[in-house]
Amino acid sequence: MISFKKIFKSNSQISTTELATLSNALFKIFFFIFILALAILTIQKSNYYRRNYQNLVTSSVNHNINFLTAWLSQQRQLIYNLAQSDAIVNYLQDPSNLENAKNAHARLTNLKSFSPSFTNALVIVNTQTLAQHTQSIAPYAAVDHHGNQFSLEGTLSLLMDTSLPPLTTFFSGANLDTLSYAPFIQKGDKNFFIGKLEVTTVRASFPLVQLIHNANAELLGAIVFNVDLAAFLSSSNAISLGESGRSFITDGNATFVSPQIQTNELIYDAKLEPLKRWLHQNIYAINIENHQGSLQHLWIEERSYVFYARVLSYFQTIDEPIYIIFIQEFEEAFKPAFLDFLWSDFILLIIFAMGGGLVIFFLYEQYRRSFDMEKLYNQKKYNDLIQLSLVDGLTGLFNRTFFRQNRDEMEKFEGNIGIIVIDVDGLKIINDTFGHEQGDALIRMCSKIIKGSLPKMKISRIGGDEFMAFLPNHNRTQVEQLVKRLKDNIALINHQGHTLPLPISFSIGWASLQGPYVTNELFREADALLYNQKSEQSLKLRARILKHFSRMLVKADPTTTNHYLEILRIAHSIAQKIHDTENVDFNALHLLVRYHNIGLISYDKDAQVLSNHIQTGYRIALYLPKLTPIARLILTHEEIYCGTGPLNFKANEIPIECRILTVALLFISRYHGSCNQNSALTLNSIKRDSGRLFDPQLVDILTEIVNIDYQSYLSASEA
DSSP, X not given: OOOHHHHTOTTOOOOHHHHHHHHHHHHHHHHHHHHHHHHHHHHHHHHHHHHHHHHHHHHHHHHHHHHHHHHHHHHHHHHHHHHTSHHHHHHHHOTTOHHHHHHHHHHHHHHHTTOTTEEEEEEEEEHHHHHHHHSSOOTXXXXXXXXXXXXXXXXEEEEEEOOSSOSSSOOTTOBOTTSXXXXXXXXXXXXXXXXXXXXXXXXXXEEEEEEEEOTTSOEEEEEEEEEEHHHHHHTTTOXXXXXXXEEEEEOTTOOOBOTTSOGGGSSOOTTTHHHHHHHHHHHHHHTHHHHTTSOEEEEETTEEEXXXXXXXXXXXXXXXXXXXXXXXXXXXXXXXXXXXXXXXXXXXXXXXXXXXXXXXXXXXXHTTOOHHHHHHXXXXXXXXXXXXXXXXXXXXXXXXXXXXXXXXXXHTOOSEEEEEEEEETTHHHHHHHHOHHHHHHHHHHHXXXXXXXXXXOOEEEOSSSEEEEEEETOOHHHHHHHHHHXXXXXXXXXXXXXXXXXXXXXXXXXXXXXOSSOHHHHHHHHHHHHHHHHXXXXXXXXXXXXXXXXXXXHHHOHHHHHTHHHHHHHHHHHHHHHTTTSOOOHHHHHHHHHHTTGGGGGOOTTTOOTTHHHHHHHHHHHHSTTTGGGHHXXXXXXXXXXXXXXXXXXXXXXXXXXXXXXXXXHHHHHHHHSSSOOHHHHHHHHHHTBTTTBOHHHHHHHHHHHHHHHHHHHHHHHO
């Protein structure tokens, strides 16, 4: 009996008969395993497909439900905020005031424009409450935003309609007691509800109704936003499975709307009409309420369908619930399962045939392998390992180990031998500011530039940011030409643009001497030139980096950029007034106003937390000579007066420049962040935080500056 151990011995002799017997036995085993695996997979995949299809349908319907629910939640909050606004409440309490009418109309149109699904917005007034407070309702008791006067009729009266021309048949002041949802407004037990889904020849829509009460819990009226259902569904990206898979929205009256049909085709479509008609006539027989949430099988017009329904139960409506229904032909729904079975069986058969053939081929070829082939294979693996030990994993260039071996070879070279030593500028600031991933990207980019500029040269990465290449048979002129090509390529890459955060810059040293035994002299000469070049470029490089970071800071810190002069003027004025009692460094204060958030240039919301930008800004300031004097100020500029900041400094432990910046910056930010930009209100908010966020003494000085003439600062800044 042949053994597997004997087969895998390279130098063993195996007869053809033994191999044929073994191959036949293995083929039978593989065929039996194939049939068994096919049966198990068919059963498992059948169950899996049924579960997966229901999950897919559930996901499709829940997508619509979740979108509609999220949209309604958002609109409900916006409408609630509008209902609580002074503009609407004042207009309902005094509809004869033109200013109230204008403010209410502005707020309504502003919210209506927020969603393209809104057709119009209504303001409805409760005349009974109005009569109690005004004693009587005289003719022309109300006015619209154009100044047109009109009288109010009925218990619920139309005060304002934002649609032009009006979408309703009602006019300003019209009696709305006949509206379908009017009784629910008068009842007042629901502050917010969804009105009845209505279909006309023009559109299908439903109202969102928010009741408004005064401080005494009396009903002032309501605001109503009518939602165009077709426009809303067209933006919901509803999932549609296959050609026959459709999703519908229906209410208790079985009015169906398809997301794929235009507004004027909401009710009738040639392809969907029989299906709609059947559902419309038999919706009650289906009993959606008892069967929602599970797949059902229906026969419609002598065709088999899969049916799934879910109720939109997150919001109560004033009539029957709203359902989302998915329906698809049974044949189309389960056709992919049949095709999947055939395809998987075919693939499995091919895999089995290929696997069996490969096994038989392997058995016949195995005994013919010789010991020399095995030795050659091992030698190749050994050579590959040696090669990997000489290559830098990050750049693909040679590493320091290869450099040492190459240096020993070049030591004995007779003839002109050149050397180029390259040091990448700015690696440390990129690592400290943008992370080591960006630093690695810089090294990889530089290695590509060097390799492209010095073709066919043995280039080694001998340090973190250092590269070196020996150039046999190159005199000084030829070496200088290669250096010039390298510099030109760097300039070209920077001009064309790249994804690195800073421009690429090299410091380059080179030399050329007649060998042999000159490598030490070559290194000394090249290193001296590299050192001199790096010393000359250092200040210029850091100035360019500061200029580049300043441009990046414009996008990273728009508040300071847009209002820099205002912040600076406020901070400077405070510093002048407190200079007698506090030693304020005006130059440091000016730099701090401009660069306090320079660490934000490295902020990545997916990779960092925001608090890291302070440490990053501190490291940048230490690296750039112009910002070094304010490095400590950048580190402490977000300290809070009460001592709850990042470093827990408090009161006078916080540098005076940082305390001044905090007051000036927060005042300008709150001023421009408010809707009406009222300096008095902004100043009050600053005073409330005095002693907690801000130095009370500086708040008093800020109050004095603002009360004198804050508008002059704004005018000067705009100029």
